Amino acid sequence: MSTNQAKLQYLAGLISSCQKCPLFKAATHPVPGHGNPNADVVLVGEAPGYFEDQQGLPFVGNSGKLLNKLLDSIRLSRDEVFVANIIKHRPPNNRSPLPSEILSCAPYLKAQLSVIKPKYIITLGRFALNYFFPADSISRVHGQVKNIDQIGQKLTIIPVYHPSAGLRNGSMLKALQQDFLSIGKLLGKI
Numbered sequence: 001m002s003t004n005q006a007k008l009q010y011l012a013g014l015i016s017s018c019q020k021c022p023l024f025k026a027a028t029h030p031v032p033g034h035g036n037p038n039a040d041v042v043l044v045g046e047a048p049g050y051f052e053d054q055q056g057l058p059f060v061g062n063s064g065k066l067l068n069k070l071l072d073s074i075r076l077s078r079d080e081v082f083v084a085n086i087i088k089h090r091p092p093n094n095r096s097p098l099p100s101e102i103l104s105c106a107p108y109l110k111a112q113l114s115v116i117k118p119k120y121i122i123t124l125g126r127f128a129l130n131y132f133f134p135a136d137s138i139s140r141v142h143g144q145v146k147n148i149d150q151i152g153q154k155l156t157i158i159p160v161y162h163p164s165a166g167l168r169n170g171s172m173l174k175a176l177q178q179d180f181l182s183i184g185k186l187l188g189k190i
Contacts, residue, residue, distance in 0.1 A: 004037035007115045011108060015088045020104035023089035029056035033084030033112055041076065041187070042118040043067070044109065045162065046127040047087035047097050058083045063163040067124070070163070070176065074184030082116055084109060086131050097127060106131075114152070121155055122183065125162025132157050143179035145186065158183055 001009075012032040018024060031048035034057050043059075051061035059067050068078060087097045087105050097105075109131070113121070123129045126138040132148055133141070138159055146157045160180070166173035 002037055004115050008033070008037050008112065011111055011115070015108055018088065018104075018108075021089075021101045023087065023091060023101055026092050027089035028053045030088050031056055031058050031085060031090070032088055032108070033082060034058055035078060035082035036080055037082070037116060039080060039082040039116055040119040041081045041122060042113065042116055042120070043081055043083045043122045043124055044128045044131070045083070045085045045124040047085050047094075048090040049094055050090070052085075053090035058085055059163070062167055066163040066166055070180045073177070074180055074187065075189045076184075076187070082112070082118070084112055086128060102127075102131065110150075113155070117153060119156060120183075120187070121157045123157060123159045125165065128162075129159040133159075142175060143182055158186075 012030075015032040016030045018030070024030070031052045045059060048058065049061055049063070051064075052058055058064070071077065071081065086109055087101055088108055091097055091101070123132065129136055129138050129141070132150065132155070133146065136159070138161060142160050144159065146159070148155050148157060158179070161172045161176045163176065166176040
């Protein structure tokens with residue numbers, strides 16, 4: 001087992017016993033994140049949904065199926081990336097995370113990013129974007145490459161619409177597909 005893998009497993013253990021906010025009470029499983037512990041690309045979403053809560057894995061429902069197609073379109077597999085959410089337990093009825101819940105979970109995502117040290121972070125949706133850039137709007141900045149110094153490292157962040165938005169809205173789906181093609185070019189995958 002690699003050092004990064006061991007560190008991520010340790011964090012997953014902390015997440016499974018976390019009781020910093022009430023979300024753990026109704027959750028079936030924690031969803032710490034999954035993927036390559038040495039990934040160059042980390043995808044960050046908002047929070048687990050129903051299927052993620054059932055399986056303990058991020059992006060396994062319909063949004064996950066679309067995410068897989070988007071990754072395939074730029075020749076990236078789920079095995080090459082790490083996928084996580086800001087929130088590690090499912091909010092009831094898929095409601096938006098509360099600021100206090102984001103604050104409680106923030107140290108886990110920061111720790112995961114510190115371990116993995118990705119070259120790129122793709123934020124999926126407005127909550128993930130606002131985690132890094134609180135004043136930005138996803139409709140204004142999607143697809144743009146943004147840089148930030150956080151957790152003691154320089155991060156390159158590319159915000160895109162959440163796959164669930166693409167499933168509900170054809171124009172957002174088109175933007176999502178275009179943004180992924182741009183990401184593929186940036187990564188040298190296209």
